[in-house]
Amino acid sequence: MWDYTDKVKEHFLNPRNVGEIEDADAVGEVGSLACGDALKLFLKLDDNKERIVDARFQTFGCGSAIASSSALTEMIKGKTLDEALAISNQEIADFLGGLPEEKMHCSVMGQEALEVAIAKYRGVALPSHDHDHGEQEGEIVCKCFGLTDGFLRKVIAANKLHTSEQVTHFTKAGGACGGCIPRIKELIAEVMGEQAKEERKKPEKLTNLRKMQLIQDVLEKEVRPQLWADGGDLELIDIAGANVQIAFRKACAGCVSSGYTARFVEQKLRELVADDITVEEVEG
Amino acid sequence: MKEIYFDNNATTKVDEAVFEEMRPYFTELYGNPSSMHFFGGQVQKKVDESRKRVAALLGASPEEIVFTACGTESDNAAIRSALEVFPEKRHIITTRVEHPAVLTLCRNLAKRGYRVTELNVDGEGRLDLDELRRAIDEDTAIVSIMYANNETGVVFPIEEAGAIVKEKGALFHTDAVQAVGKIPLDMAASTIDMLSLSGHKLHAPKGIGALYLRKGVPFRPFMVGGHQEKNRRAGTEATASIIALGKACELAARHMEDENSRVRGMRDRLELELMRLIPAGRINGGAAERLPNTVSIAFEYVEGEAILLLLSEKGICASSGSACTSGSLEPSHVLRAMGVPFTCAHGSIRFSLSRFNSDAEIDTIIRELPPIIRRLREISPFGREILAQQG
Numbered sequence: 001m002w003d004y005t006d007k008v009k010e011h012f013l014n015p016r017n018v019g020e021i022e023d024a025d026a027v028g029e030v031g032s033l034a035c036g037d038a039l040k041l042f043l044k045l046d047d048n049k050e051r052i053v054d055a056r057f058q059t060f061g062c063g064s065a066i067a068s069s070s071a072l073t074e075m076i077k078g079k080t081l082d083e084a085l086a087i088s089n090q091e092i093a094d095f096l097g098g099l100p101e102e103k104m105h106c107s108v109m110g111q112e113a114l115e116v117a118i119a120k121y122r123g124v125a126l127p128s129h130d131h132d133h134g135e136q137e138g139e140i141v142c143k144c145f146g147l148t149d150g151f152l153r154k155v156i157a158a159n160k161l162h163t164s165e166q167v168t169h170f171t172k173a174g175g176a177c178g179g180c181i182p183r184i185k186e187l188i189a190e191v192m193g194e195q196a197k198e199e200r201k202k203p204e205k206l207t208n209l210r211k212m213q214l215i216q217d218v219l220e221k222e223v224r225p226q227l228w229a230d231g232g233d234l235e236l237i238d239i240a241g242a243n244v245q246i247a248f249r250k251a252c253a254g255c256v257s258s259g260y261t262a263r264f265v266e267q268k269l270r271e272l273v274a275d276d277i278t279v280e281e282v283e284g
Numbered sequence: 285m286k287e288i289y290f291d292n293n294a295t296t297k298v299d300e301a302v303f304e305e306m307r308p309y310f311t312e313l314y315g316n317p318s319s320m321h322f323f324g325g326q327v328q329k330k331v332d333e334s335r336k337r338v339a340a341l342l343g344a345s346p347e348e349i350v351f352t353a354c355g356t357e358s359d360n361a362a363i364r365s366a367l368e369v370f371p372e373k374r375h376i377i378t379t380r381v382e383h384p385a386v387l388t389l390c391r392n393l394a395k396r397g398y399r400v401t402e403l404n405v406d407g408e409g410r411l412d413l414d415e416l417r418r419a420i421d422e423d424t425a426i427v428s429i430m431y432a433n434n435e436t437g438v439v440f441p442i443e444e445a446g447a448i449v450k451e452k453g454a455l456f457h458t459d460a461v462q463a464v465g466k467i468p469l470d471m472a473a474s475t476i477d478m479l480s481l482s483g484h485k486l487h488a489p490k491g492i493g494a495l496y497l498r499k500g501v502p503f504r505p506f507m508v509g510g511h512q513e514k515n516r517r518a519g520t521e522a523t524a525s526i527i528a529l530g531k532a533c534e535l536a537a538r539h540m541e542d543e544n545s546r547v548r549g550m551r552d553r554l555e556l557e558l559m560r561l562i563p564a565g566r567i568n569g570g571a572a573e574r575l576p577n578t579v580s581i582a583f584e585y586v587e588g589e590a591i592l593l594l595l596s597e598k599g600i601c602a603s604s605g606s607a608c609t610s611g612s613l614e615p616s617h618v619l620r621a622m623g624v625p626f627t628c629a630h631g632s633i634r635f636s637l638s639r640f641n642s643d644a645e646i647d648t649i650i651r652e653l654p655p656i657i658r659r660l661r662e663i664s665p666f667g668r669e670i671l672a673q674q675g
Contacts (some may be wrong), residue, residue, distance in 0.1 A: 058665035
């Protein structure tokens with residue numbers, strides 16, 4: 001059984017704002033029967049057409065999909081359209097006291113319906129990821145659920161996802177036939193690499209504390225994304241002076257070229273942190 | 285909250301009599317049956333008795349019973365053995381609707397170079413034996429077809445399938461985990477070479493199963509290391525659990541008539557009433573021959589996990605073929621193989637009964653489920669017309 005929070009259960013058992021708004025200003029629809037969940041969101045704006053005065057929903061889906069929809073409508077009532085757009089899927093999940101990771105796609109669906117509703121109202125291009133909603137741009141990565149690279153990049157970046165399993169949990173991509181998982185891994189490496197691309201320069205002088213922070217930062221942003229692309233990973237075990245101890249995980253663990261990978265890590269850290277760094281692979 | 289338990293294809297309550305039978309074998313009669321002293325010897329006698337009881341339920345001889353840890357182990361042991369017995373044969377036949385214990389193994393073997401044929405089912409979950417006739421050839425090492433489906437309860441024509449398999453000289457295995465205790469079996473007159481059963485589906489504890497292995501059928505053990513089970517399954521016997529399984533089989537034989545009359549009657553009433561009270565529903569496999577205790581019922585425009593959670597609020601335990609309950613994102617492979625329309629594949633609920641269920645519990649479900657489906661349809665953006673029709 002899923003470990004739902006009391007708040008998820010409460011919003012599922014007593015969902016707020018169920019139904020339609022007859023004269024809604026904005027309507028957003030995402031998902032489909034075939035996908036296993038779908039959400040139709042109705043918004044009513046104030047006379048200045050700025051602020052959301054009422055929000056209602058209809059949802060076909062599991063307990064957490066209904067709870068996420070209920071939470072979304074509660075969160076956006078009284079907000080301006082721009083304030084509402086700023087709500088992330090993580091904030092929807094947080095409002096509910098968290099969702100099981102496998103169910104994060106329910107919060108993404110809520111956020112997506114809101115974006116679609118507002119984009120349609122404003123007459124701007126749909127941020128659509130769903131083939132049911134007409135025109136879309138970009139390459140379809142996940143054919144089973146009709147998800148584009150643009151949508152996946154956005155969710156990967158916003159939620160700092162770094163494994164294909166996480167991308168499946170947040171978007172469903174790769175969750176049916178699994179054929180697109182290699183492409184998802186490439187997208188993760190690209191997106192997480194882009195995030196790390198702000199110009200890095202080796203600092204002149206470092207306190208011990210700063211050095212440790214920087215080592216962690218480089219491993220997170222420069223090194224691990226590259227390993228993820230090949231299904232590998234590493235964990236930082238300890239830092240003793242200039243000696244950095246790491247343990248390889250997933251495909252890297254026991255990989256015959258892990259020695260080579262360790263040298264790659266060392267080279268990166270020397271390049272971006274300090275010349276005297278040594279990297280040691282340890283058990284752990 | 286007292287549970288109203290209708291998930292007996294997932295697992296069953298251990299019968300009190302079964303528990304009493306096994307109880308002394310933990311702290312008092314804890315000897316190892318292989319030991320040379322009287323203390324182990326008396327346990328050996330009880331294990332032998334248990335083997336006879338299991339054999340009696342199957343219409344088999346005691347020496348044809350090998351105790352294992354579970355149905356999954358029995359399935360793995362049977363299929364892997366057949367491939368070792370016929371190293372030159374590289375073809376396996378199974379069905380698209382098998383339990384993962386068989387299906388995952390076969391798909392893993394396919395990655396290792398075996399040719400695997402997965403037989404299709406029709407919209408009611410039935411096999412086409414002509415497809416088996418066309419698929420089987422001299423290269424086929426083993427055919428593994430489940431006796432009855434765990435999700436829909438659909439029963440396959442196992443003896444007819446076995447006759448086809450025998451003609452081609454392949455081995456025939458059946459995963460009968462859901463059938464044992466519900467369908468009368470007679471191995472002495474059967475075409476089955478190997479049959480898997482599981483204790484916890486028939487009111488014995490979890491962690492005990494058995495493999496029926498026809499006398500004369502060559503076998504290569506999966507577990508090696510000790511001489512137990514006549515070298516067919518190494519490892520110290522799970523004595524208390526084996527004794528429990530024996531008792532459970534004895535009871536199952538005694539209750540088989542009840543399963544097929546009273547339990548079947550309750551199941552039939554449940555599905556008739558639910559179909560009458562809830563619009564836009566369908567019985568998955570309703571036109572096929574089914575186990576007496578199982579009904580899989582699909583409701584359009586609602587999602588299974590949401591139904592289960594609301595039933596659970598009322599103390600009712602059922603299960604679903606929907607995606608969201610399993611953590612997977614697609615409806616069950618069984619419903620997809622049957623081509624159940626996607627409008628209702630996500631809304632399938634399985635009720636599986638046992639002899640411990642009562643008419644009063646059936647009444648509770650008949651009372652509680654219709655408003656749950658109605659409520660979820662009110663939340664759903666689809667199927668407004670169903671509600672409109674309902675008035």
